[in-house]
Amino acid sequence: MPVARPETSDARVIAHVDMDCFYVQVEQRKQPELRGLPTAVVQYNEWQGGALIAVSYEARSCGVKRSMRGEEAKAACPEIQLVQVPVARGKADLNTYRSAGSEVVSILAQSGKCERASIDEVYLDLTDAAESMLADAPPEGLESIDEEALKSHILGMSREDGDDFKESVRDWICRKDADRRDKLLGCGIIIVAELRKQVLKETEFSCSAGIAHNKARSDFFSKLASGMNKPAQQTVVPYAAVEELLSSLPIKKMKQLGGKLGTSLQTDLGIDTVSDLLQFSETKLQEHYGINTGTWLWNIARGISGEEVQGRxxxxxxxxGKTFPGPRALRSLSNVQHWLNQLSEELYERLSSDLEQNKRIASTLTLHASAFRSKDSDSQKKFPSKSCPLRYGVTKIQEDAFNLFQAALREYMGPFGTKPQGNKKETWRITGLSVSASKIVDIPSGTSSIMRYFQSQSTIPSSSESGCPQEHVAMTPSASESCSEQKSAETEAAMPNKDISITDTSPDLDNSYGNMDMVPEKDASCQSSEAKEFPTQSGTQTKTIGRKINNSKEKNRGMPSIVDIFKNYNATPQSQQETREDSTVSLTSNRGNLSSSTNHSSEVNQEVEDRRETEWGYKVGEIDQSVFDELPYEIQREFRSFLRPNKRPNAGKSKGDGSASSSIAHYFSPLKR
DNA sequence: ACGGATACGACG
DNA sequence: TCGTCGTAT
Structure with a gap:
């Protein structure tokens, strides 16, 4: 929800850059034959031709719209080219679009503070760049102005044809008597035109942009401009040009007002347009919507927004995630587990590359599901979300996700969970599942061995995820079946409760929701005592999850969490954040980027003691085993090399030196997870 | 019981 | 803090 922001003196230059029908462009770059043809990207081709998620401008002009089905699109535009979203693990795979988006971000981030607003949108704060241009090379001194800049739309300026128009744009940009704020915007125009050309050149993607002096305006007007049904446009909002343009605008078109709040404005206060909104006093709005939303509303009606561009x-x-609409709804635990496994795999893959490319780790795992209960009054009841500390490793995530699901299911079913051998229709169906990872923090990147690890092993060995004997024990038969191929889904009955039950679900949850036949009970026989050595995790591992869920309720018994650890680290003077944001983040496909940081082999020889105490900003020895268990495998190895420096054989260096890491990996051999 | 998958921020 | 809700694309 919108929230009131402290006002900032607004002589800023903010751009909102929006890729034109991005997914389509990505596909067209892959298949250049499609360029210029009416094209749409579609997912799930089986039902009514799939759902359109991006539509090219050619197709739009045939009347094709997003949220049409493929078949409708064909009807509206018979020659339309439909390209399917890649599928992996039985679900849509957006990775190609994500990394294409990163390509764009890494270009745009060069010229100022940059915020990734979504997969295909960014905000830029170009104030500094504009100011220095105004100081050093103001537009009026230039003998020629970029053609692309001259194509800009200037709101409030009538658009005559051809050269006349460009002349007036030039005049506006170069006007000597302009307000300083508009002069800055003029510089913004030139900078953004340049950036867009660079994006086009380096990625082949075209984009549109809005340029204004705050986020709200640039965003809104870049949208407005792209509503003109033309790609590759840029629009500037002069300082004074706001009121007239805004006031006639239907309230529902404003960002954040497209939903319930906008409707409430209409029905409760009779506000339909921005000018209606202008009639209301700030306090009146606050009375209705609270202090934050109230003042926010008052401000945006006037085009005021102090929101900063986050350098992120x-x-x-x-x-x-994945949805299972209608008849495809999931009805058995084993089927749910199958899909959770798929989703967890994808999530883990993305976490791994985030770790590898950006040196970040996530610390919370959350499960969301949606469900309905047939044959029941309140079949609308929401399926609760659950979260727990995130442990790195595919199977860990899979287990945790499944456990979270079961915990949520118990809660969802409540008293009906106990199935009295009779009315069998009284049961759940799962219509959507998703797993997500959040609370992502930077890890210390100065430590050399992490860097070296990633240099030598550009990919995280998947072998470390399989082959652990205990894992098979921990896996239910139905789970292992469904891993290979989705079974008839009615294997539910064949699932012996005790096999799943390795997991020690927290007593808390067990007791509050009673016994349910479809939710496996705990099995005390499989619990082992705390492991004292690093290499063995199983046994205690599965136990951790239950305890963690429980723990969060009983106030984390003073144990430092992994988040705290890295928070502390990040808080140290060495301010990672700023340096990192500049340009060093290896956003994309360029894998080699890491090497820019310290990786001299000499570091290997530094006194381990010193590092152990200081480098991480806390004492390694104080870390609790279970905290350790949560860490990504690669980081654990890092720690291990601190804790047991003597275990590192000297021979490690003998081999071609400089690449001590591969040998380290070798000596702390297949520590299975 | 469909626009799908995904992301973010506010609120209680 | 967690979980829910709203919003957007």
Missing amino acids: LLPKSHGS
Whole structure:
């Protein structure tokens, strides 16, 4: 929800850049034959031709719209080219679009503070760049102005044809008597035109942009401009040009007002347009919508927004989900587990590459599901979300996700969970599942061995995820079946309760929701005592989850969480954040980027003691085993090399030196997870 | 019981 | 803090 922001003196230059029908462009770059043809990207081709998620401008002009089905699109535009979203693990796979988006971000981030707003949108704060241009090379001194800049739309300026128009744009940009704020915007026009050309050149993607002096305006007007049904446009909002343009605008078109709040404005206050909104006093709005939303409303009606551009180039969470509409709804635990396994795999893959490319780790795993209960009054009841500390490793995530699901299911079913051998229709169906990872923090990147690890092993060995004997024990038969191929889904009955039950679900949950036949009971026989050595995790591992869920309720008994650890680290003077945001983030496909940081082999020889105490900002020895268990495998190895420096054989260096890491990996051999 | 998958921020 | 809700694309 919108919230009131402290006002900032607004002489800023903010751009909102929006890729034109992005997914289509990505596909067209892959298949250049499609360029210029009416094209749409579609997912799930089986039902009514799949759902359109991106539509090219050619197709739009045939009347094709997003949220049409493939078949409708064909009807509206018979020659339309439909390209399917890639599928992996039985679900849509958006990775190609994500990394294409990163390509764009890494270009745009070069010229100012940059915020990744979505997979295909960014905000730029170009104030500094514009100011220095105004100081050093103001437009009026230039003998020629970029053609692309001259194509800009200037709101409030009538658009005559051809050269006349460009002349007036030039005049506006170069006007000597302009307000300083508009002069800055003029510089913004030139900078953005340049950036867009660069994006086009380096990625082949075209984009549109809005340029204004705050986020709200640039966003809104870049949308407005792209509503003109033309790609590759840029629009500037002069300082004074707001009121007239805004006031006639239907309230529902404003960002954040497209939903319930906008409707409430209409029905409760009779506000239909921005000018209606202008009639209301700030306090009146606050009375109705609270202090934050109230003042926010008052402000945006006037085009005021103090929101800063966050210097954030990377997503704050990762998620993987799938819906199972109507008849495809999931009816058995084993089927749910199968899909959770698929989703968890994808999530883990993305976490791994985030770790590898950006040196970040996530610390919370959340499960969302949606469900309905047939044959029941309140079949609308929401399926609760559940979260727990995130442990790195595919099978860990899979187990945890499944456990979270079961915990949520118990809660969802409540008293009906106990199935009294009779009315069998009284049961759940799962219509959507998703797992997500959040609370992502930077890890210390100065430590050399992490860097070296990633240099030598550009990919995280998947072998470390399989082959652990205990894992098979922990896996239910139905789970292992469904892993290979989705079974008839009615294997439910064949699932012996006790096999799943390795997991020690928390007593808390067990007791509050009673016994349910479809939810496996705990099995005390499989619990082992705390492991004292690193290499063995199983046994205690599965136990951790239950305890963690429980723990979060009983106030984390003073144990430092992994988040705290890295928070502390990140808080140290060495301010990672800023340096990192500049340009060093390896956003994309360029894998080699890591090497830019310290990786001299000499570091290997530094005194381990010193590092152990200081480098991480806390004492390694104080870390609790279970905290350790949560860490990504690669980081664990890092720790291990601190804790047991003597175990590292000297021979490690003998081999071609400089690449001590591969040998380290070798000596702390197949520590299975 | 469909626009799908995904992300973010506010609120209680 | 967690979980829910709203919003957007």
